[in-house]
Amino acid sequence: MIEFNHVSKVYKEVKALDDVSFTVGAGSVTAFLGPNGAGKSTALRILVGLSRATSGSATVFGRAYAELDGPAHRVGTMFAPNAYHPGRTGRESLTLGAMTLGLPRRRVDEVLDLVGLTHRESRRVVKGYSLGMRQRLGVAHALLGRPGVLVLDEPGNGLDPQGMRWMRGLLRGLADSGCAVLLSSHLLHEAEEVADRVVVVGRGRVLAQGTMDELNRGRTLEQTFFDLTAGADRSVA
Amino acid sequence: MSEHMVPVTEGGGAPVAAGARAPFRRLVAVEARKLVDTRSGLILAALLVGLTVASVVARGVVVGPRALTVLGTAGIGLGTLLPVLGILTVTAEWTHHTALTTFALEPRRMRVLAAKCLPPLIAAVAASLLALLAAVLVTVIVAEVRHVPATWDISPLVLLGWTGANVLVVAEGLALGMLLMNAPAAIVVCVAGPVMWGIVARLGTSGEVLAGWLDLNATAAPLASADMTGGDLARLAVSVAFWIAAPTAAGLRRAVRREVT
Known part of the structure; x- marks a missing residue:
């Protein structure tokens, strides 16, 4: 997809x-993994x-x-956690998205429930959100149009362990229902937990790709990662 | 924050009905909403209304029931705040990184920017009408209270020209905001413009000619007095091309090509 x-x-x-060449198929969570500045974003x-x-x-x-035709209905995206106006409430940011997509307002409540932001939290301005709350808001925004493809830039950043568990469950569920999920991450542990396929990049090049098992061959992902990215970190700003 | 696991009920890769692209009027509604859904947006709107009404009332009390004079006073506040409204409208998405979300939702950036420009232009007309309403009320009340005859010297043509001039200052703000993509820089240019032309006009004959053709504030002035000559029109057209049309075209081009980060 x-x-x-x-x-x-x-x-x-x-x-x-x-x-860079790779594909992400339906029903899979693919992690785009690499050090900071590897070109993921x-x-x-x-x-x-x-x-x-x-x-x-x-x-x-x-x-x-x-x-x-209606790209944001088919592809949900989330970029930087600061991509929401600090003076707008989380709910208002989602309402603008729902309006643009021509969705009923109740969809805003639905996605808030999906990401576990309470109604009270949704009425606060984004300025006061923790990084974890911003990530949840971003995921909620990505889910607005019930997309079949999700593209998430570093969704795990700033999530606490409960948040990570929630994210894993959410993405797994989406993939199982036929979604294709592509997320970027520099957190090995996160990729290992959430993804079933990994594309490792460094210095802008794809260094390896495949399923977790193919890549690791009995090693930990961490060993694999450092072997692959040796000398390839901090390449570009 | 609630940490409970939420069952996933999303519909996977279900195909979306064709024609899911956002119609233009929907984009305009979204962009209009963005003007007033933050505290800073509301403050600017309140300032616009408050300053307009306050200046009209104050002038009416001082000069008496002279409708056109009273109305003209509102132009000072509008002339300052309307360009700022235009500038902030088109620079906010870059300032706050919301362009990432906005242009992912609607990749046709030209349409988004066009939708963004409409509400402030309409606001300029609305603010002009509000000023008119305030001016009429103040004139009537002051005349009534002081038992003096009111001077009704606002002709429809004058009103039209004055409103047009207010629309032009918003358009100038929008154009400079789009070109520079930076609110402080655009505001400085807007504010420094009249000062600069004042200096240029004193630099001998050629400076005077230059200012006469390019100073938008000066070339738009005949609009509001409804005594536009052919020469005035030509000068207005040239300054509009220079301050509005050209920066808008360059700004749109910049926004469409720009990397959104």
């Missing part, structure tokens, strides 16, 4: 992405058209995101 086809992205002097932004690939193409449902 998601396909990266030889995607490269060159900023003035830095190659942020270098010939850039790749996800290119997929949704917020950034432009220098060469290659990234498609969802076989087309460029922007060319889909």
Whole structure:
């Protein structure tokens, strides 16, 4: 459902992405794993058209995101946890999204329930939200249109252990009902817990991909990760 | 925060009915709502209304029941706040990183920006009408209380021109905001503009000519007095092209190409 086809992205002097190819199928949770600055966010932004690939193409449902009919109904996205106006309430941020998508207001309550934000919390301005609450708000926003594909940039950042368990349950459930989930992470443990496939990137290149078992071959993911990313960390800003 | 596990009831990859793209009027409604759904937005709206009414009332009390003079006073507050409204409307998404969500929801950025520009322009018309209403009431009341005859010198053409001038200052704010994508910078340019033209106009004949054609505040002035000549119109057109059309075009181009981070 998601396909990266030889995607490269060159900023003035830095190659942020270098010939990245991988696919994410229905019913799976794929973790896009790599150190900070490996190009994960850039790749996800290119997929949704917020950034432009220098060469290659990234498609969802076989087309460029922007060319889909009602893309946000089909693909739920979450980017930085600061992507919500600090002076707006969480509920209002979701209401704007629901309005844009032409959804009834009760959908806002439904997604709030799905991510476990209480009604009282939803009426507070985002400025006062903890990082974990912002992540839940972001996931709620991504779920608004009942998408078949989810693209989440570092959804596990700032979640406490209960939050991680909740996220794992939510994403697992979505994948089991046929969703394709692509999430980025620099947290090995999180990827190992949540994902069934991993794409490891470093210095903008795909270093390895496959199921957890294929990649690890009896080692811990941590060993695998450090073997793969040796010398590839902190490559680009 | 409730930590209980919530059963997942999402519908997986169910196909969505065709035609799910947001119609333009829906985008306009969303963008209009964004103007007043934060505290800062509400404060700006309250300031706009409060300052308009207060200036009209104060002037009416001082100068007596002269409708046009009283109405014109509101132009000072509007001329300051309306460009700011325009600027903040188009820069907020970049300031607060909400562009990430907005342009993911609607990737056709040009449509979003067009939808963003409409509510402030309509607000300029509404603010002008509010000022008119306040001016009429103040004129009637002051005349009544002081037992002096009211001067009704607001012709429809004057009102139209004055409203048009208010719409132009919002458009200037929108244009500079879109071009610079930075509220403080755009506000400085808006505020410094008249000062700069004052200086330019004193730089000999060529400076005077330049200011005469490019100072939007000066070229829009004949609008409000409803005695526009062909030459005035040409000067207005040139300054609108320079301060509104060109920055809008460049700003739209910038926004469409820009990497959203």
